[in-house]
Amino acid sequence: AQSVTQPDIHITVSEGASLELRCNYSYGATPYLFWYVQSPGQGLQLLLKYFSGDTLVQGIKGFEAEFKRSQSSFNLRKPSVHWSDAAEYFCAVAPGGGADGLTFGKGTHLIIQP
């Protein structure tokens, strides 16, 4: 069965600083990987996804992620964070093939310092 690990429960970053959120997955085949963001009291919004091809994927709100098969990682990055980026971030993996229940990591809570 697939699994996702987000090693950092909380991360604090100063506004304007760069950000990297870590995600490691365990899956036997080619994974389909996602990053979602959840603001307080809100649903989940898709930031970006990796299905195949270029291992560096661009998403919304200035986020990008890099798929590294050798490290089983799919880390999320942003060059300069804004106070509005404060939220919970979830990495997820899907098995594909039509039965696509997502397996989520536990999430990383991002705090932005002024």
Place this chain on the structure above:
Amino acid sequence: DSGVTQTPKHLITATGQRVTLRCSPRSGDLSVYWYQQSLDQGLQFLIQYYNGEERAKGNILERFSAQQFPDLHSELNLSSLELGDSALYFCASSANRFGTGVADTQYFGPGTRLTVL
């Protein structure tokens, strides 16, 4: 706005009761998924329906059931409720292009917050 709607937004009920959560997928999406988000378990996949048929099951309890209707809306039924069932329940939908072997993007609704007292 993802285009996925869920009702009600909040639900407060007592132990032992039964509730029904409703989800309308994005226009044209054939697959509906249900997820539970709780503090101790995190986000867990419960069940997936595709065009009216059950497609995949996750960590769904026997007390819980779901269905998808001909108009593609879905309902999640939770019965014999326990305190531990208090959680945020999300519905998601996707186009789900079967035959391609590719996972489709899931779009999430705003959720239903269930409180069991």
